[in-house]
Each structure stands twice: as C-alpha cells, then as structure tokens.
Amino acid sequence: MDGDEGFEEFYRSTRHRVVTVLYALGGDLSEAQDAAQEAYVRAWQRWSTISAYDDAEAWVRTVGHRLLINRWRKIRNGLSAYRRHGPDPATGPPSENTVALVTALRRLPAEQRQAIVLHHLADLSVADIAVQTGTPTGTVKARLARGRKTLATLLGTSFPEEVSHA
Template structure:
C-alpha cells in the first residue's frame, strides 16, 4: 500500500466517529474499539475497492456493527449451551497414585517419558511411535524397556505404604 493512497487520512478523520457509534451501539468501549480496529483492518486490506465507494465510512461502520452482532451471537449461543448442558462438572483432586505417577514420569529422560506416554496413555503401537517421533523401532523398544524399568523403581519408592505392601 502506498502511504499517499488516502487510507491514513481516512482513518484519522473517521476513527473517533466510528468508535463512538460502535460504543453507543454496544455499550462496551473495549468491544467497540476491537470491532472498529477489525473493521479498519478489513477496509485497509480492500482499500482500492472500499476507497472508491461513495461513503467508505459507512462501509467501515457497517462492518464494525456486524462484528459486534457476531460477538453478541457467540455470547448468546454460549449462554444457551450453558443452560442446556449446565455447568461443567467439578473434578476432584488427583489421586495419590496419579501424583506419584506424574512425579515419577518427570524424573525419566524425555525420550523414555515420551515413549511410555505415547504407548501406554495414547495407545500407540511401537511402529506408530517410531513413525511419529522419526525414531527406529528398535530405539523405541529400548526406550520403552528402560523407561518401564526406571519407572517401576521410582514408583516402588514413591507409592504409599499400603499400596507397596499389598
């Protein structure tokens, strides 16, 4: 875009009116500013066309208003979905076993941890892990074996007494 194409002057002379109108329509200054900014970006991207309109300010104002309406629809749809499905059920704290497992996994080397997680939690085959990590199958098998051995040793020392004695 050339600096003398008229967009900068258009923006300077209309921005206050556009934001004021959108603020009056929405009742929320930050929403109005966001919608105006997005409308001006769209006008700038199409300035060769929009600049030739009889009233480019009306185009920007209309786009800004439509952006506000779309935001209102998203909010309304979110509220409708919330009413339909209710609040998200609360999730309790993790169990002691989960905490111990995560702590033990953190102590493993990254490659072993990745192999164990992908194999046992994501249910990927050794071949799939090899493909996804760009690693030979034998290396994946070795990482799984070493990781399991290290994880077993770590979990044996970190599990609560009643679980490790059972």
C-alpha cells in the first residue's frame, strides 16, 4: 500500500470498524468519530512507515484509544479542579441593552457584523480588520458604515460619527 491511493483504500476499508471499536470503548459516538479522525490524520502523515506495518489498522485503533483516554483525563482533571475551586461566582442575566444589541447584531449581514464586532468590541483598527479578513480597507469602512446605520435603525438610536482607529 504505497502512495495516497493506498491510504484512501485503507481508510475506506477500515474506518467503520475503527469508529465502532472506539465507540464501544468510550461510549460516545461523536468522541469516537473525533478520535478516529485524529488517528487517521496521524496515520496519513506517517503513511510511508505505517503502510509497511503488519496491521496498520491496529496502529490507528491504538492511537484513537489513546486519544480517547487523554480526553477522559482532561475531563477528569477539569472536574477535579471544579470540585477544588467550586463553581464560578454566579453571574446575573444579561441586561436588556445587551439582549437588544445581540439581537440587532444577529440581524446584520455576517460581513457587517464581523466588522462591527472586531472594530468596536475587539478594538481593532480598520487596517487590522482588513488584514485579518483579507478584505480591502475601503470595503471594511463601507461595512462599518452600513452596519452602524442598520444598528442605529434597529436599536432606535444614532451613533456618533466614526472615531478613527485607522
């Protein structure tokens, strides 16, 4: 089994068994699928070596099982820390203003919402947003302007003219 074709065939012919075994070991199908996926990624990265093993499927099962065990350990350690430190202090419900803002943000197109959040909540400059999103600065400025105008209408308020963060 050499090359990518060999791996693809190996994957197709073994994935169901591997997920089934990991599911039986862990009792959680989505965790089993995640662990199997990660194990297959690792196998693919080392395929030139693993393809020569007598039982490459056993290698994938073993790696998947170890991944499950590591996840259980993390959960167990998290529970231990929770028991030691107790629950986080109670936080109250969000304010009416917060609920109104989140509701209004959800109504914006995704690109405008992203620009508004990155600029006003993450305090990024227009240039930083342009770099992060791979968008021209003029487009970011337009999205901010349109987003602010729509938010003002949705919230029944007005925003002051843009304070430059360029």
